[in-house]
Amino acid sequence: MDGLAKSMDSRLNTKADKDEMDGLAKSMNTKADKDEIHELSNKVDQLSMESKSLKDTTKTHWNLPDPVSIFFGRENLIKSIHLKLQQNQAIALSEMGGVGKTQTAAKFVQIHKDEYQKIFWISAVSLKKSLNEILCAFGCKQLIPDEPSMETLTFIFLSKICEGSKKSLVLLDDVTEVTKDVTSFIRNVKEKINLLLTSQLKDWEDYGLFQIAVPCFHEQESIGFLQNELSSANQHEISILA
Numbered sequence: 228m229d230g231l232a233k234s235m236d237s238r239l240n241t242k243a244d245k246d247e248m249d250g251l252a253k254s255m256n257t258k259a260d261k262d263e264i265h266e267l268s269n270k271v272d273q274l275s276m277e278s279k280s281l282k283d284t285t286k287t288h289w290n291l292p293d294p295v296s297i298f299f300g301r302e303n304l305i306k307s308i309h310l311k312l313q314q315n316q317a318i319a320l321s322e323m324g325g326v327g328k329t330q331t332a333a334k335f336v337q338i339h340k341d342e343y344q345k346i347f348w349i350s351a352v353s354l355k356k357s358l359n360e361i362l363c364a365f366g367c368k369q370l371i372p373d374e375p376s377m378e379t380l381t382f383i384f385l386s387k388i389c390e391g392s393k394k395s396l397v398l399l400d401d402v403t404e405v406t407k408d409v410t411s412f413i414r415n416v417k418e419k420i421n422l423l424l425t426s427q428l429k430d431w432e433d434y435g436l437f438q439i440a441v442p443c444f445h446e447q448e449s450i451g452f453l454q455n456e457l458s459s460a461n462q463h464e465i466s467i468l469a
Contacts, residue, residue: 288340289347289361292333301331304441308335308423311437315393317417319424319431322441328425331441332398335423343421344394351402351424354412358384377408381415395420402426410434 308331311318320328336346349357358380362371365388372379389395397416402409402424413434416422424436431438 287345289345289349289364290357291336291340291346291348294337295330295334301327301334304331304439305335305338307439309339311439312396312421312423315418315421316437317413317422317424317435319426319434319436319438320441321426321429321431321438322443324427326441326443328441329400332400332423332425336396336398342394343396344392345389346396346398348398348400351399351409351426354399355380355408361388377411378415381412385416385419389420393420397422399424402428405434 308318308320320332322328336348340346347357347361349361355377358377359371359375362368362380362383367383367387370383370387397420399409399412399422403426405428413422413424413436417435422436424431429438
């Protein structure tokens with residue numbers, strides 16, 4: 228991987244300096260075989276000879292959800308997420324289904340979007356496919372080998388698109404299973420860019436993430452939510468529903 232990092236350092240217009248690129252390559256602990264890495268290096272050479280316009284610099288975010296129109300309470304939860312991410316902590320929002328983990332993550336993005344240069348909202352079930360699509364959308368299609376490993380895709384994503392910037396944020400939504408690809412992705416991105424994931428699973432501390440249990444709505448929060456949702460209902464009906 229040292230050779231790959233040097234090749235990318237000398238040929239790509241990345242903001243990461245040589246030490247950052249070397250460190251990134253060494254930390255990846257890639258499982259891609261030598262042929263794949265050699266092919267990737269050749270494609271880096273090819274890309275460097277082509278127009279810089281290949282990279283679509285107008286794109287800054289990927290697949291963000293629509294703004295959350297109905298959201299009540301949980302200001303302290305949003306603040307906790309913000310604080311931990313500022314402290315470079317990777318975060319897992321966990322707890323049972325239906326408590327609003329995805330909505331909370333979406334609301335966080337809506338509030339703090341301007342603090343990040345790039346935000347990527349990725350469904351965990353299609354992680355590898357999404358990374359392929361992101362690389363293509365950001366002008367890196369020629370760097371993708373045939374049948375690339377997760378390690379290789381993640382390396383290109385971090386070094387070419389995120390460029391070692393902590394101002395990048397990945398939202399990995401609805402992790403239902405800790406697969407080999409999910410584990411690899413988390414391991415390689417959590418200390419290099421900001422990471423926030425949602426999952427019904429627990430024990431995310433074992434993977435180096437700070438786990439925040441998203442609580443069920445308290446009664447007053449439920450009433451407030453339903454007041455927004457059912458504005459035509461009277462107070463007594465709302466209290467019964469809550």
